[in-house]
Amino acid sequence: MSLRSSLAALRNLCTESARPGAHRPFCARSLSLAFDVIRLCVADLLVLLWTLHPWRSLLLLILELVRGVFPAFRGYSQALLINELQALITSNNFTWTCITRHIAVEFSRLALEALIDAIATENENVVYGSAKYALEYRQMEKRLKLDLPTLADPQIRDLFRESDLFVRSFGGMSSFGLFSTFDFMRILTSISELISHALVLSSLTFNRPHLTAFCFSVLTSLLPLILRTARSHGSYMDEAADPQGTRAILRQEKMRHLAQSEAYRQELIFFGLGPWILQGWAKARRTVLGLERRQLETDLSLRGLISINFSSLATFIQNVPLVLLYRSPSASLGLFTLYQTSVQAIMFTTANLIHSTRMAYQGIFLMGAFCAAMEVEPILQPRDRDVPFEVSGKGMKLDVKNLTYTYPGCEGPVLRDVNLTIGAGETVAIVGFNGSGKSTLAKILLRIYDFDSGEILVNGVDIRRYSPEDYHSRCTAVFQDFARYNGSAQENIGVGYVDKMRCPYTLDTAMRLAGAKETVCALPLGLKTKLDIAGQDGRSFEGDQLVQSPGPAYGCQGLSGGEWQRIAISRAFMRADRPEVELLVFDEPTSSLDAHAQKRIFDSIERIARPAGSSARKKSVLFITHRLSTARRADKIAMMENGTICEFGTHQELLNRDGKYAALYRASI
Numbered sequence: 001m002s003l004r005s006s007l008a009a010l011r012n013l014c015t016e017s018a019r020p021g022a023h024r025p026f027c028a029r030s031l032s033l034a035f036d037v038i039r040l041c042v043a044d045l046l047v048l049l050w051t052l053h054p055w056r057s058l059l060l061l062i063l064e065l066v067r068g069v070f071p072a073f074r075g076y077s078q079a080l081l082i083n084e085l086q087a088l089i090t091s092n093n094f095t096w097t098c099i100t101r102h103i104a105v106e107f108s109r110l111a112l113e114a115l116i117d118a119i120a121t122e123n124e125n126v127v128y129g130s131a132k133y134a135l136e137y138r139q140m141e142k143r144l145k146l147d148l149p150t151l152a153d154p155q156i157r158d159l160f161r162e163s164d165l166f167v168r169s170f171g172g173m174s175s176f177g178l179f180s181t182f183d184f185m186r187i188l189t190s191i192s193e194l195i196s197h198a199l200v201l202s203s204l205t206f207n208r209p210h211l212t213a214f215c216f217s218v219l220t221s222l223l224p225l226i227l228r229t230a231r232s233h234g235s236y237m238d239e240a241a242d243p244q245g246t247r248a249i250l251r252q253e254k255m256r257h258l259a260q261s262e263a264y265r266q267e268l269i270f271f272g273l274g275p276w277i278l279q280g281w282a283k284a285r286r287t288v289l290g291l292e293r294r295q296l297e298t299d300l301s302l303r304g305l306i307s308i309n310f311s312s313l314a315t316f317i318q319n320v321p322l323v324l325l326y327r328s329p330s331a332s333l334g335l336f337t338l339y340q341t342s343v344q345a346i347m348f349t350t351a352n353l354i355h356s357t358r359m360a361y362q363g364i365f366l367m368g369a370f371c372a373a374m375e376v377e378p379i380l381q382p383r384d385r386d387v388p389f390e391v392s393g394k395g396m397k398l399d400v401k402n403l404t405y406t407y408p409g410c411e412g413p414v415l416r417d418v419n420l421t422i423g424a425g426e427t428v429a430i431v432g433f434n435g436s437g438k439s440t441l442a443k444i445l446l447r448i449y450d451f452d453s454g455e456i457l458v459n460g461v462d463i464r465r466y467s468p469e470d471y472h473s474r475c476t477a478v479f480q481d482f483a484r485y486n487g488s489a490q491e492n493i494g495v496g497y498v499d500k501m502r503c504p505y506t507l508d509t510a511m512r513l514a515g516a517k518e519t520v521c522a523l524p525l526g527l528k529t530k531l532d533i534a535g536q537d538g539r540s541f542e543g544d545q546l547v548q549s550p551g552p553a554y555g556c557q558g559l560s561g562g563e564w565q566r567i568a569i570s571r572a573f574m575r576a577d578r579p580e581v582e583l584l585v586f587d588e589p590t591s592s593l594d595a596h597a598q599k600r601i602f603d604s605i606e607r608i609a610r611p612a613g614s615s616a617r618k619k620s621v622l623f624i625t626h627r628l629s630t631a632r633r634a635d636k637i638a639m640m641e642n643g644t645i646c647e648f649g650t651h652q653e654l655l656n657r658d659g660k661y662a663a664l665y666r667a668s669i
């Protein structure tokens with residue numbers, strides 16, 4: 001929790017880092033947060049990784065260190081070989097046998113190196129693969145547990161986006177995370193590589209004894225790099241602190257999403273939004289890519305010129321110790337080669353080290369986000385020990401008292417002072433004007449949303465004391481904004497009760513009750529037909545990829561609005577008749593259906609609630625409708641206006657009252 005608030009504090013402080021995954025600056029506050037993250041997370045993560053493959057992890061560590069020494073060793077051995085060759089040639093003792101022997105030795109060394117490399121890579125794949133899987137699993141498991149109120153918190157959403165970045169990049173070539181990664185290993189390898197090259201250099205220069213030559217060599221090999229890093233460091237800071245750049249990235253992503261998401265395609269075509277989207281994206285993209293800059297200030301800056309001159313100067317100066325070496329009595333071709341490869345390797349390795357350290361620094365924050373995300377608990381989980389739901393066998397009894405609810409981020413409450421009673425086995429219809437809060441109330445009663453104040457008693461027990469999973473298994477529902485899954489008809493129906501997804505009898509019953517059987521049977525592959533969730537142009541997106549629908553000939557077909565609604569009702573009916581299900585909620589289930597189909601659905605609901613042979617209903621039913629002729633079928637009607645129930649009673653009682661309901665009813669006939 002403290003970690004999460006630290007991350008939030010950092011975001012508030014550095015507004016430019018508000019975008020999840022944005023680079024954190026090297027400011028004192030970020031550094032102190034990085035330190036906190038390491039202190040709080042590293043031990044746990046290391047234990048987790050260690051427990052997966054203790055011996056392989058140890059081997060990984062050792063082999064990485066050994067691999068770091070390879071380049072210096074390689075340079076040294078090749079220098080020796082060159083020296084030998086030089087000696088053979090200058091002494092006129094040159095024989096092919098000698099050369100072959102030397103080459104064979106070198107070949108054995110290379111073969112050994114390759115073998116160790118292969119073992120290390122294979123071991124690395126196993127360790128990183130299982131570590132990646134373990135972290136992805138934890139992340140996925142946690143994410144699936146989160147309810148809507150928890151995800152409504154922008155801080156939590158950002159936290160999970162960053163955590164996603166951490167998990168997805170774990171161990172990859174562009175990985176993040178100090179202890180996750182190649183970064184950490186790369187840092188180790190680079191350090192051991194640097195040390196070995198420095199040792200070689202010192203043996204070449206210091207021993208001879210040319211301390212100045214050694215310092216000279218190291219400094220001149222590092223100077224161009226330091227200058228380059230200072231320059232890129234500046235631009236890196238600018239990138240993080242540039243609010244215009246951040247805005248451009250956000251706009252670019254927004255426009256890309258508009259262009260790619262099928263949800264907007266219909267209106268995109270209808271309103272001719274293409275050029276507007278393209279123009280907006282292009283402008284933002286050019287800004288992000290730096291093509292919109294007014295002047296080529298960076299490239300032509302004095303700093304750039306100075307840096308270039310220094311680089312060439314440094315390259316020239318690197319030759320000075322060579323002159324010193326040349327004067328030494330033991331000067332040889334191998335020595336020169338070794339000197340030059342060592343100097344170049346120091347430059348190259350230091351560049352790698354700086355890059356890896358910067359990546360690792362950013363990775364620390366993502367690692368922190370991952371650890372903080374793993375601490376998030378769903379808001380709807382009961383605070384104390386949860387109460388098990390007792391099935392009454394007569395339907396669910398609901399008492400709603402003075403309920404108030406405000407959507408996260410909204411100013412005023414959307415529901416205020418709502419009072420409602422649904423008796424066990426009763427059917428209640430909620431009617432009312434658009435935006436009066438009907439769907440919101442249904443979602444609160446289904447424990448999808450929480451509420452601010454008031455009380456909901458379910459069979460006399462506070463709804464907050466049930467675990468949401470337990471409570472949800474006692475209900476079924478058709479949401480107004482039901483989902484269309486990118487899968488077959490069977491999957492689209494079967495998700496209503498996954499245990500019976502492959503049960504032909506349950507699927508068949510659900511489809512028959514919802515009047516979806518004819519629709520599904522008419523599909524090219526029946527239940528196996530993949531339902532096209534794309535727009536009419538038959539395109540959909542899988543990830544970033546635009547996918548053209550293969551069409552009916554390939555077993556993929558689109559459905560009409562009413563047909564989709566029947567699929568969604570079948571989904572709810574998959575488990576509606578189960579004895580443990582005591583509440584059926586339907587939010588405008590038949591809005592796209594014709595009058596016959598609508599009657600059939602409500603007959604089915606009644607049949608499920610009152611099974612054959614039973615005089616009393618076994619399930620309570622709540623449905624929301626704008627068709628008042630349908631609402632009449634309910635035992636009681638709740639009329640909603642401005643987020644509250646203004647009238648409640650039977651159809652006749654409400655007509656007699658001659659209030660809002662009576663006026664609405666008269667308007668509807």
Ligand SMILES: Nc1ncnc2c1ncn2[C@@H]1O[C@H](COP(=O)(O)OP(=O)(O)OP(=O)(O)O)[C@@H](O)[C@H]1O
Binds near residue numbers: 410432433438440441
């Ligand atoms: N996710 C949300 N965030 C903020 N406000 C919301 C959200 N969803 C709905 N609202 C607002 O809450 C109010 C009630 O919405 P709700 O969907 O419950 O109304 P409704 O009575 O079901 O409407 P309709 O008859 O049109 O389906 C509306 O003013 C709506 O703008």
